Amino acid sequence: xxxxxHVTKRYVESTALDDCDLVIAxxxxxxxxxxxxxxxxxxxxxxxxxxxxDEGLIRFSGQPLELSALPALRQRMGYVLQDGGLFxxxxxxxxxxxxxxxxxxxxxxxxxxxxxxxxxxxxxxDGLDRFPLELSGGQQQRVSLMRALMLDPEVLxxxxxxxxxxxxxxxxxxxxxxxxxxxxxxxxxxxxxxxxEAAFFGDTIVLLRGGKIVQRGTLQQMxxxxxxxxxxxxxxxxxxxxxxxxxxx
Amino acid sequence: MRSNRxxxxxxxxxxxxxxxxxxxxxVLFFFLLAYGAIAVAEVKPAPRPLVVGSKNFTEGxxxxxxxxxxxxxxxxxxxxxxxxxxxxxxxxxxSGEIDVYAEYTGxxxxxxxxxQKPGSxxxxxxxxxxxxxxxxxxxxxxxxxxxxxxxxxxERLNIRRISDLRAHPELVFRFGTEFMERGDGWPGLRxxxxxxxxxxxxxxxxxxxxxxxxxEVELTDLYTTDAEIAYxxxxxxxxxxxxxxxxxxxxxxxAELAETHPxxxxxxxxxxxxxxxxxxxxxxxxxxxxxxxxxxVAADFLRESLGVEIHARExxxxxxxxxxxGQHLALVASSLSFAILIAVPLGVAAARRPRLAQVILxxxxxxQTIPALALLVFMIPLFGIGAGxxxxxxxxxxxxxxxxxxxxxxxxxxxxxxxxAEALGLPSGARLRLIEGPLAAPSILAGIKTAAVINVGAAxxxxxxxxxxxxxxILTGIRLDDMGLILEGAxxxxxxALCVQWxxxxxxxxxxxxxxxxxxxx
Numbered sequence: 001x002x003x004x005x006h007v008t009k010r011y012v013e014s015t016a017l018d019d020c021d022l023v024i025a026x027x028x029x030x031x032x033x034x035x036x037x038x039x040x041x042x043x044x045x046x047x048x049x050x051x052x053x054d055e056g057l058i059r060f061s062g063q064p065l066e067l068s069a070l071p072a073l074r075q076r077m078g079y080v081l082q083d084g085g086l087f088x089x090x091x092x093x094x095x096x097x098x099x100x101x102x103x104x105x106x107x108x109x110x111x112x113x114x115x116x117x118x119x120x121x122x123x124x125x126d127g128l129d130r131f132p133l134e135l136s137g138g139q140q141q142r143v144s145l146m147r148a149l150m151l152d153p154e155v156l157x158x159x160x161x162x163x164x165x166x167x168x169x170x171x172x173x174x175x176x177x178x179x180x181x182x183x184x185x186x187x188x189x190x191x192x193x194x195x196x197e198a199a200f201f202g203d204t205i206v207l208l209r210g211g212k213i214v215q216r217g218t219l220q221q222m223x224x225x226x227x228x229x230x231x232x233x234x235x236x237x238x239x240x241x242x243x244x245x246x247x248x249x
Numbered sequence: 250m251r252s253n254r255x256x257x258x259x260x261x262x263x264x265x266x267x268x269x270x271x272x273x274x275x276v277l278f279f280f281l282l283a284y285g286a287i288a289v290a291e292v293k294p295a296p297r298p299l300v301v302g303s304k305n306f307t308e309g310x311x312x313x314x315x316x317x318x319x320x321x322x323x324x325x326x327x328x329x330x331x332x333x334x335x336x337x338x339x340x341x342x343x344s345g346e347i348d349v350y351a352e353y354t355g356x357x358x359x360x361x362x363x364x365q366k367p368g369s370x371x372x373x374x375x376x377x378x379x380x381x382x383x384x385x386x387x388x389x390x391x392x393x394x395x396x397x398x399x400x401x402x403x404e405r406l407n408i409r410r411i412s413d414l415r416a417h418p419e420l421v422f423r424f425g426t427e428f429m430e431r432g433d434g435w436p437g438l439r440x441x442x443x444x445x446x447x448x449x450x451x452x453x454x455x456x457x458x459x460x461x462x463x464x465e466v467e468l469t470d471l472y473t474t475d476a477e478i479a480y481x482x483x484x485x486x487x488x489x490x491x492x493x494x495x496x497x498x499x500x501x502x503x504a505e506l507a508e509t510h511p512x513x514x515x516x517x518x519x520x521x522x523x524x525x526x527x528x529x530x531x532x533x534x535x536x537x538x539x540x541x542x543x544x545x546v547a548a549d550f551l552r553e554s555l556g557v558e559i560h561a562r563e564x565x566x567x568x569x570x571x572x573x574x575g576q577h578l579a580l581v582a583s584s585l586s587f588a589i590l591i592a593v594p595l596g597v598a599a600a601r602r603p604r605l606a607q608v609i610l611x612x613x614x615x616x617q618t619i620p621a622l623a624l625l626v627f628m629i630p631l632f633g634i635g636a637g638x639x640x641x642x643x644x645x646x647x648x649x650x651x652x653x654x655x656x657x658x659x660x661x662x663x664x665x666x667x668x669x670a671e672a673l674g675l676p677s678g679a680r681l682r683l684i685e686g687p688l689a690a691p692s693i694l695a696g697i698k699t700a701a702v703i704n705v706g707a708a709x710x711x712x713x714x715x716x717x718x719x720x721x722x723i724l725t726g727i728r729l730d731d732m733g734l735i736l737e738g739a740x741x742x743x744x745x746a747l748c749v750q751w752x753x754x755x756x757x758x759x760x761x762x763x764x765x766x767x768x769x770x771x
Contacts, residue, residue: 048672074674089687089762098683099673124669147673180643 001155001187002047007056009042016042018211019056024155029181029188031202033195035234038208040191044159048079061154067080075099078148081128082160084140086132086147092139093128096146103125103151117146120183122176138169145180156181159189163195174200195219195238209229257504263654298325299510304338305402307543308392308453308474311532312351314547316500316517318559320349323512325609330543331724332634332715334427335360337626339501343380346633348503351515352384353392353496359433370497377501385500385518388472390526394428394493396438397471397483399461410489411442414468418445425454433494434470441492455537455728474526476534498524524556537729558653566737569722574741576636576717580708581749584640584703587649592700593693595648595683596655606656617649625714628768639711639718646707647700654696658689691761698753705746709738719745 002024009017018041024030032040043052046058049070058065060073086095096117097110105113118125121142132140141161148156161177162170170202178201181188192198198205199219207222215227219235226232299320303313313328320326329347332338341347357373358366367373378665392547396411401411414420428434429451438444452460452469458477460466471478471485478485506514532550535541541563548561595613599606620626624645628638653660662685670684712720719738725736 050668050672071674071676074672077672079672081665081669083665085665085672086668087666087684087688087764089764091764099675102675102679102683133764243605 001061002189003059003062004043004046005057005059007046007053007058009039009046009051010054015211017046017053020211020213022206023055024187024189025204026154026187027185028204029190029201030204031198032189032191032206033193033198033209034208036193037210039211040193040208041159042211043208044079044157044189044191047155048074048077048157073144075103075151076154078145078147078151078153080141080144080154080156080161080164084132084137086140086144088132091129091131092123092135092143095132095143096128096150098147100150104215113150114146117149119145120149121182121209136169137165138173141165141173142176145177149184151184155187155189158211159190160191160193163192177201195235207234209234275684298327299349299506299513300347301326301328302338302341302350303328303330304334304335304350305333305724305728306472307474307536308529308533309351310543311529311546312388312498314395314543315520315550315565316349316351318544318551318561319516319519320510320513320545322557322559323516324510324515329634329715331728333713333719335431337629337634337714340629341381341634342501342503344633345503346635348506349500350502351388352501353498354387355393355494355496356431357384357501359437359494360431363432371655378504380503383502383504384412385502386521388498388500388520389522390525390529391495391497392472392474392526392529393496394433395471395488396468397461397475398468398485398486399464399480400482400484402467403484403486403544408486409484410487411438411492412489413487414446415442418447420446420448421465421467422446422449422469423452423457424449424470425457425462426451427454428470438492453727459730463562474529474533476530476537479530480534480538498529503683519555519557520624524550528554540729540731567735570741573717573719573738574745576721577705577708577719577742577745580636580639580643580711580716580718581701581704581745583636584708585647585704587640588651588700589697591644592648592651592696593655596652596693596696597659599652599656600659609652610656613648613652616645619645621646621710622713625710628676629714634715636711636716638714639708639716643704643707643711647704650699650703651693651696654699655689655691658696659685659691662688662752687762688765691765694753694757694760698750698757701749701753702746705742705749709742724735 003219007017007020007022008015016037016173020039020043022043032043034040042051046053047060047065049065054068060076063069063073067072081100084094090098096106100110100113105163112126115125117123118128122138122191123142123146127135127139131188132143135143145161151229162173166171174197181201188201190201192201202219204216205219205222206213209230215222215231222231223236226235301313303309310330313330317326317328332341332347335352335356336683338347338350339352342350352361354370354373357377359367362373362376365376367371369375371385377384396414398408406413408414408417417615421433424435429449430436435449437641452466454470457466457469459482461469461483471483473485476482500517500520502514502517527548532546535546536543544561545563548559551557551559584660592613595609599609615684616624621642624642628641632638632641666688667680667685670680675683708716708718709720709723712716712724719742721738722734723738723742726732726736726738
């Protein structure tokens with residue numbers, strides 16, 4: 001679905017991604033995880049074209065991600081940020097429907113789709129006419145998810161979507177998200193720094209460190225045969241929440 | 250509260266296709282532009298009447314009224330009153346923006362034609378002829394420069410002649426701004442007499458008289474036909490070393506008047522030799538001390554001396570108010586509309602390209618630092634006199650606040666929001682229209698408000714170049730020492746600034762998206 005080959009991205013001070021190869025399989029949820037600055041968010045930003053690689057090539061469904069092709073390709077992807085990135089001057093409904101109206105959907109289709117998505121994301125219909133500042137953090141993330149799903153994209157990219165939420169809301173939204181992913185069976189790429197969350201969502205987990213992919217596989221594989229000392233330590237450090245997650249039915 | 254839910258799919262009307270915010274700005278802007286266009290059109294009528302000009306002192310305006318009144322017996326004639334100093338009015342004549350004004354021989358020889366140094370009236374005429382200008386015969390009186398001081402002070406210091414001033418270096422001299430600079434003014438006088446005074450400054454001519462009366466000024470330059478000489482009991486110092494040339498009053502006019510307005514020319518030339526010095530002093534006195542309007546004084550003179558019946562009446566205050574208000578609003582509305590039209594795109598360009606931003610902000614910043622008075626004068630050669638230079642100058646002043654606030658507003662949008670719009674797949678133009686524009690709207694509108702309020706105040710200076718507006722009664726009021734007239738301009742100007750402020754605060758409520766005004770309820 002999305003393919004990175006020999007991708008390198010440098011910043012002034014450091015290298016964010018170093019000769020990285022990664023293939024995202026269609027219909028699966030891939031979770032990118034690693035310590036701060038490992039390059040996991042950079043991969044997501046490169047996929048949606050907010051940044052361009054210094055070297056290497058990124059393909060979306062086989063098509064190279066070039067500047068001229070970006071606006072069209074982006075309509076086939078949904079992107080959710082940690083703090084939602086909702087436009088404060090538009091109501092929840094207008095945020096969700098912005099692109100659909102821009103590409104010329106008729107009003108009936110738009111409102112049918114909004115109702116569908118509100119039901120899917122468990123967002124109250126009467127909240128649709130509120131402004132983002134009038135919504136709670138969890139509700140904002142639901143709106144953000146609706147906005148990302150509006151055009152029924154092939155791929156959903158989520159950058160720490162639950163990172164800014166308090167634990168109770170986070171727990172609730174985690175469950176809802178997993179249910180949504182399984183119902184839609186879309187290709188999902190999610191960035192997190194929380195191993196428990198990675199295990200909860202991920203068909204495949206990609207562990208990064210210093211701009212390189214260290215290990216790729218299921219959590220079980222990483223637990224049983226860590227690729228190196230770092231993988232073992234990373235998993236050990238996050239063991240406690242992971243176990244707590246395992247005990248839950 | 251609900252946001253506006255207009256649809257902006259292709260195929261809808263332009264106005265409907267804009268989101269709420271842009272639409273509000275759009276309507277406000279076109280209101281301004283339309284008003285400016287209509288009002289400017291009113292200020293500059295299309296048909297071509299004879300245009301009389303005058304310098305900005307009372308006698309010049311009275312002579313201008315006399316000429317206009319006579320010319321109007323033969324056809325339409327306008328008088329652009331008190332346009333400015335000698336240079337400005339002469340240049341307006343030379344470039345054909347006015348057809349005639351009253352000038353003095355001494356000013357021609359020592360100031361206007363100082364380089365050619367003509368020795369006689371014949372030589373003056375020969376030089377002017379090359380520029381297509383003609384002079385009338387003398388109107389019958391001289392209005393010489395002289396130095397004057399209060400009689401009591403002069404007697405106490407035993408001063409009768411200009412050379413007596415050498416013994417009193419401590420005296421405070423205040424001269425009319427023009428006299429300070431002119432070739433036949435203070436620089437030459439000081440050299441000619443070897444005067445030692447240090448405390449010498451320029452001041453508005455009419456204010457100098459008030460300074461003399463109050464004792465704050467001890468000596469000033471006089472025009473010998475000034476009514477104040479008798480009124481304040483001033484002593485005119487004898488020019489014992491013959492510095493000042495004679496200043497014979499005459500009309501300076503464009504040669505083609507003989508063809509374009511022959512009857513008007515013939516009528517106005519009836520003034521030749523008709524005005525005695527005493528009559529001129531008395532007319533000046535009626536205007537300056539008697540508070541009679543110049544057109545009435547001129548009509549009375551024409552009836553009594555030439556037997557010409559002219560219908561003249563004092564303009565009513567309310568008529569003047571509406572005229573000045575119309576002119577003032579026209580200046581503000583047109584300059585502000587053009588500024589919005591140019592400055593908002595400049596601000597957007599600056600926000601999009603950081604390197605361009607330095608250039609753009611630098612250039613509009615420099616425009617802001619040029620003193621208003623200087624900017625107005627720079628504009629005259631390019632745009633003539635009247636509303637043109639004033640609108641351009643006000644336009645330049647309005648650029649900086651709008652450009653800067655547009656730039657700041659766009660740059661202040663948080664990065665996640667800008668990236669969200671990009672990640673959605675909106676192209677650059679749509680992002681600007683749908684997301685960045687509305688988010689920057691409060692800042693842009695604040696910039697326009699600042700520009701408008703500055704503009705209302707600065708537009709009073711437009712009267713200096715003949716643009717009219719509330720500055721006109723203020724200038725006339727200063728000239729005539731008439732506080733009522735000054736307030737007639739100053740009070741409405743202040744009220745208009747308040748109204749503009751209020752209008753924009755109302756517009757903010759209407760234009761700023763509801764979502765940006767909402768406080769979090771959670």
